[in-house]
Amino acid sequence: xxxxxxSLFKTIAAATLALGFGTIASQADDFPSKPINYIIPFGxxxxxxxxARHQQPFFKKMFGQDLVISYKPGGGGATAWAQxxxxxxxxxxxxxxxxxxxxxxxxxxDVGFKTEDLAGFYMFHxxxxxxxxxxxxxxxxxxxxxxxxxxxPGELTFSGSGKGTANHLAQVTFDKLAGVKTTYVxxxxxxxxxxxxxxxxxxxxxxxxSVGAKHADKARMLAVAMEExxxxxxxVPTFKELGFDIxxxxxxxxxxxxxxxxxxxxxLSDMIGKINADPEFRKRMEADGFSLVDVGVDGMxxxxxxxxxxxxxxxxxxxxxx
Amino acid sequence: xxxIEHLLAALSPFNVLLALGGVIAGTIVxxxxxxxxxxxxxxxxxxxFSMEPASALILMGAIYTGAIYGGAYAAILxxxxxxxSAIATTFDGYPMAKRGxxxxxxxxxxxxSVVGGLVGALFLMVLAPPLAGxxxxxxxxxxxxxxxxxxxxxxxxxxxxxxxxxxxxxxGLLLSTVGVAEVSADIRLTFGSQVLIGGIETxxxxxxxxxxxxxxxxxxxxxxxxxxxxxxxxxxxxxxLALSWKHKFNLMRSSIVGTFVGILPGAGGSIAGLxxxxxxxxxxxxxxxxxxxxxxxxxxxxxxxxxxxxGGFIPTLVLGIPGTPPDAVxxxxxxxxxVKVGPNLFTSQGSIVYTFIWGxxxxxxxxxxxxxxxxxxxxxxxxxxPKALLVPTVAFMxxxxxxxxxxxxxxxxxxxxxxxxxxxxxRFGFSASPIVLGLILGSIAEQGFVxxxxxxxxxxxxxxxxxxxxxSIAIILFIVLSLFGPSLVRFIRGKKERPNDG
Numbered sequence: 164x165x166x167x168x169x170s171l172f173k174t175i176a177a178a179t180l181a182l183g184f185g186t187i188a189s190q191a192d193d194f195p196s197k198p199i200n201y202i203i204p205f206g207x208x209x210x211x212x213x214x215a216r217h218q219q220p221f222f223k224k225m226f227g228q229d230l231v232i233s234y235k236p237g238g239g240g241a242t243a244w245a246q247x248x249x250x251x252x253x254x255x256x257x258x259x260x261x262x263x264x265x266x267x268x269x270x271x272x273d274v275g276f277k278t279e280d281l282a283g284f285y286m287f288h289x290x291x292x293x294x295x296x297x298x299x300x301x302x303x304x305x306x307x308x309x310x311x312x313x314x315x316p317g318e319l320t321f322s323g324s325g326k327g328t329a330n331h332l333a334q335v336t337f338d339k340l341a342g343v344k345t346t347y348v349x350x351x352x353x354x355x356x357x358x359x360x361x362x363x364x365x366x367x368x369x370x371x372x373s374v375g376a377k378h379a380d381k382a383r384m385l386a387v388a389m390e391e392x393x394x395x396x397x398x399v400p401t402f403k404e405l406g407f408d409i410x411x412x413x414x415x416x417x418x419x420x421x422x423x424x425x426x427x428x429x430x431l432s433d434m435i436g437k438i439n440a441d442p443e444f445r446k447r448m449e450a451d452g453f454s455l456v457d458v459g460v461d462g463m464x465x466x467x468x469x470x471x472x473x474x475x476x477x478x479x480x481x482x483x484x485x
Numbered sequence: 486x487x488x489i490e491h492l493l494a495a496l497s498p499f500n501v502l503l504a505l506g507g508v509i510a511g512t513i514v515x516x517x518x519x520x521x522x523x524x525x526x527x528x529x530x531x532x533x534f535s536m537e538p539a540s541a542l543i544l545m546g547a548i549y550t551g552a553i554y555g556g557a558y559a560a561i562l563x564x565x566x567x568x569x570s571a572i573a574t575t576f577d578g579y580p581m582a583k584r585g586x587x588x589x590x591x592x593x594x595x596x597x598s599v600v601g602g603l604v605g606a607l608f609l610m611v612l613a614p615p616l617a618g619x620x621x622x623x624x625x626x627x628x629x630x631x632x633x634x635x636x637x638x639x640x641x642x643x644x645x646x647x648x649x650x651x652x653x654x655x656x657g658l659l660l661s662t663v664g665v666a667e668v669s670a671d672i673r674l675t676f677g678s679q680v681l682i683g684g685i686e687t688x689x690x691x692x693x694x695x696x697x698x699x700x701x702x703x704x705x706x707x708x709x710x711x712x713x714x715x716x717x718x719x720x721x722x723x724x725x726l727a728l729s730w731k732h733k734f735n736l737m738r739s740s741i742v743g744t745f746v747g748i749l750p751g752a753g754g755s756i757a758g759l760x761x762x763x764x765x766x767x768x769x770x771x772x773x774x775x776x777x778x779x780x781x782x783x784x785x786x787x788x789x790x791x792x793x794x795x796g797g798f799i800p801t802l803v804l805g806i807p808g809t810p811p812d813a814v815x816x817x818x819x820x821x822x823x824v825k826v827g828p829n830l831f832t833s834q835g836s837i838v839y840t841f842i843w844g845x846x847x848x849x850x851x852x853x854x855x856x857x858x859x860x861x862x863x864x865x866x867x868x869x870x871p872k873a874l875l876v877p878t879v880a881f882m883x884x885x886x887x888x889x890x891x892x893x894x895x896x897x898x899x900x901x902x903x904x905x906x907x908x909x910x911x912r913f914g915f916s917a918s919p920i921v922l923g924l925i926l927g928s929i930a931e932q933g934f935v936x937x938x939x940x941x942x943x944x945x946x947x948x949x950x951x952x953x954x955x956x957s958i959a960i961i962l963f964i965v966l967s968l969f970g971p972s973l974v975r976f977i978r979g980k981k982e983r984p985n986d987g
Binding site for chain 2: 202206207208209212213216217219220232233234235236237238239241242245271272273274275317318319320325326327328346348349350351354355357358359361362363364365377378379380381447450451483
């Protein structure tokens with residue numbers, strides 16, 4: 164049944180492609196010839212919005228067209244992702260995608276889309292996970308924190324943004340690798356999690372490097388979940404250096420409706436890659452604590468498959484999926 | 486000296502123009518149900534990239550403060566809060582409009598909004614860094630008790646129908662759990678439907694529950710929408726000023742309440758308006774007049790919600806934690822511009838901050854003439870427009886409004902269905918407000934409870950977390966007062982009066 168409908172779909176897709184081939188080829192040449200709608204599946208003011216806003220002026224400068232940002236929040240992004248494939252497939256509609264959301268959500272329940280339904284064409288950065296404490300915290304190093312957690316199992320409270328999120332999965336992974344038991348307290352968004360940390364409602368926070376950048380006057384990071392140290396924080400060690408194999412965070416990318424012609428997808432992928440390569444763009448993103456990655460349309464499948472494995476394990480551990 | 490310099494910077498012709506334009510645009514946006522301050526500010530962000538940070542802030546602050554005020558229009562004239570902040574304005578605003586005092590209600594709302602806005606801006610200017618501590622002193626458990634305090638208002642709004650009000654409140658609480666849970670990420674009560682996965686969006690629920698019943702009644706009854714007195718009395722500014730002076734303590738108290746609730750991230754204008762309303766009612770000599778068109782009710786709600794603008798900027802600028810959703814957008818725009826927020830902002834980049842705060846004062850003062858004029862025009866339009874035109878226009882706006890909030894057709898469907906349910910329930914004596922209170926406060930209470938419980942259980946101190954913290958104890962006392970205060974007063978009065986009777 165399933166394969167039958169799939170092959171039918173393929174036939175239709177092939178027919179459409181054949182019919183429209185001539186026009187598409189010329190479309191790809193002068194793409195983009197009008198403004199591009201950039202849909203953020205969350206509300207305004209969050210990091211998905213802010214990073215898209217960083218791209219906006221560079222896109223205009225390099226390609227002469229506007230990126231028009233709009234918002235479609237709901238269901239932790241699920242509402243928008245479930246509708247992406249029914250949107251116009253001419254390349255002028257693109258939508259932000261987020262990890263681990265697009266992998267974890269469909270594992271929980273039927274949320275109207277599957278991870279493989281989303282045609283991501285570029286992952287352009289991630290916000291690495293980090294353990295954050297207040298400046299006056301007695302924990303001077305990650306070792307201090309682990310010592311406390313070992314002495315008082317369960318009593319070390321971490322605030323973090325949401326459940327089943329990058330923060331939460333990092334906490335679960337860290338507990339396992341360090342052999343400790345800590346308590347994760349989910350908050351609505353990073354702002355609320357930081358508020359709880361700065362108000363000493365919790366002992367520490369599983370946050371992001373962007374938190375360390377934004378709240379440098381009040382909070383410091385004990386370790387960051389990156390391959391190498393963050394250029395903005397040369398003094399903060401990575402988990403890897405300290406012996407814990409954690410490289411994780413909230414990855415952000417962009418997708419198109421699945422039926423968007425491959426030439427256009429490739430072109431979009433190259434465009435976002437070009438923005439990512441701009442030194443001024445890099446400087447601004449890194450100053451805000453983000454870390455740029457370059458996964459283009461060709462490397463997407465492998466990248467998602469590799470991430471999905473790790474997330475599924477941690478999410479089971481975290482009791483987010485059964 | 487520096488202060489004068491910043492004031493002069495704020496008074497540059499360009500900034501004055503931005504403040505004026507922002508207030509006008511904000512007022513219009515806010516008056517349309519569904520178009521919120523957050524959206525208005527978000528639309529502006531790309532425009533502000535080319536401006537000086539202070540000018541960008543003035544424009545966004547002006548549109549924000551205008552939108553919060555504009556929410557009162559629909560609340561008074563259509564019984565539909567234009568923004569969630571104006572919920573408590575409907576309680577007395579619409580009854581006043583119904584009996585022909587809509588013009589006075591509009592003027593009172595404008596005066597109260599200006600006072601509230603000025604008080605909030607004053608706190609922002611003078612006491613921002615120390616007051617930011619308030620945001621940090623509020624932990625999960627305090628949010629939980631604050632939400633319970635808000636829910637206790639259901640009892641005072643019930644007007645004798647306590648059981649029905651409580652049932653409505655429970656329905657609202659239940660509705661607040663639909664969709665992806667904010668903190669636990671569970672997917673609840675969607676019955677396998679994609680429509681419900683995004684949950685019940687507050688603004689579309691507001692439009693449905695308040696506006697649709699009004700529309701149905703407009704169609705179903707031959708009477709005019711609002712009673713109109715014979716001759717036009719103009720703005721009734723003198724009357725409005727006299728009432729504002731008479732209730733100056735109410736205005737001050739409500740503005741201060743609004744500022745402090747605004748400082749608490751995540752609480753927002755709707756809670757500020759409700760808390761101020763309940764305090765105004767509790768300390769009034771004629772609490773029985775509330776809900777039937779008491780000017781004090783409008784004053785409390787409107788001054789409090791505009792005070793949250795200044796209050797909300799306090800954690801936003803000092804801590805980098807947005808006080809309200811529009812603040813989150815403004816903060817994002819500042820980050821992109823390379824302005825680092827934090828306590829140092831007030832010293833190192835004082836010229837930006839203080840120029841902005843003066844700009845906020847300016848915008849708030851401009852709101853007085855702008856608001857009175859637009860308000861008068863809006864009122865005249867609503868009472869003179871034929872019903873055959875009014876109903877389809879408003880109906881169209883409800884659709885646009887509920888769609889635009891999240892660009893979602895599901896929200897439109899939910900709005901219409903809730904509206905019909907609301908109308909039917911209204912026939913049986915259930916009012917919309919308890920349902921909406923439950924919906925808004927439910928998620929705040931739930932999050933606070935879950936977080937406080939998690940922390941309490943981890944540290945083996947559940948009792949201490951819930952009942953041992955000073956701010957919590959104070960809020961609990963307020964809850965007890967608001968629940969049992971009225972009956973206690975009646976009891977004492979009854980004892981005093983009985984000897985005379987006998």
